[in-house]
Amino acid sequence: MGVSVIGAVLGATLGAGVLLFGVPLGIAALGFTGAGIAAGSIAAKMMSAAAIANGGGVAAGSTVAVLQSVGAAGLSLGAKVGLGSAGAISGALLSK
Template sequence: MLALAVAGAPVALAAMGFTGTGIAAASIAAKMMSAAAIANGGGVAAGSLVATLQSAGVLGLSTSTNAILGAAGAAVGALL
């Protein structure tokens, strides 16, 4: 479960359209970005959910995020 949680996050981000080269056209990420920009008066705010997910899509997940995902995956695995 631990490996699945850590390895699955980048796959899920890419599937949503948060890619290493930017947000993919006509994707869930593009729709999220559009909604965020409209709500924010034309731009996506730094630190917003869309900005954070795009950063993770480009740079990958930080060590602390991987640790959190791993702990969550281990907890879920222990319950099953």
Template sequence: MEASALTSSAVTSVAKVVRVASGSAVVLPLVVAMAAVPMVLSAMGFTAAGIASSSIAAKMMSMAAIANGGGVASGSLVATLQSLGATGLSGLTKFILGSIGSAIAAGIAKFY
């Protein structure tokens, strides 16, 4: 019961953010940026097949492994980016991040 109330509350909050941000000229660029996340991760070397050799991701993984005594820690930046590169962002996550980012950008744009 608590999870559904939390989800309902989150959806209501996101809906409010969308209403605030929808009148802004920055919504489209942020939507494009959210769609570009998988492409950027892939270009960095975080792919569905794993970390590409000789890529930025490989260098990051090497540095993380050296710092952690030979392994990449679960939940680290490299592990998280690889997980996102392999599975992508869910639709709800894209919507929430895009909405929050749009609201922040709309708030900043009011000053210019």
């Protein structure tokens, strides 16, 4: 293996790891947790704005609903594959 191939493999691995672990951590940091939306968080502000805009409820499939679902249950297999692939491609390209 040449040096450029090793760099691309390392970049792909790092890129995939950053997205696969970083996205769920970022969602949790916003306040979307397994126990629900954290009081006083950005997620709480987003939920309040969504509820006001929708007459008191948060619409199914909305950004807030999807982020809370991910915060509570984690990413689906399809989402993990997509994020891992995007991260791997980006990491490999950036390593050159």
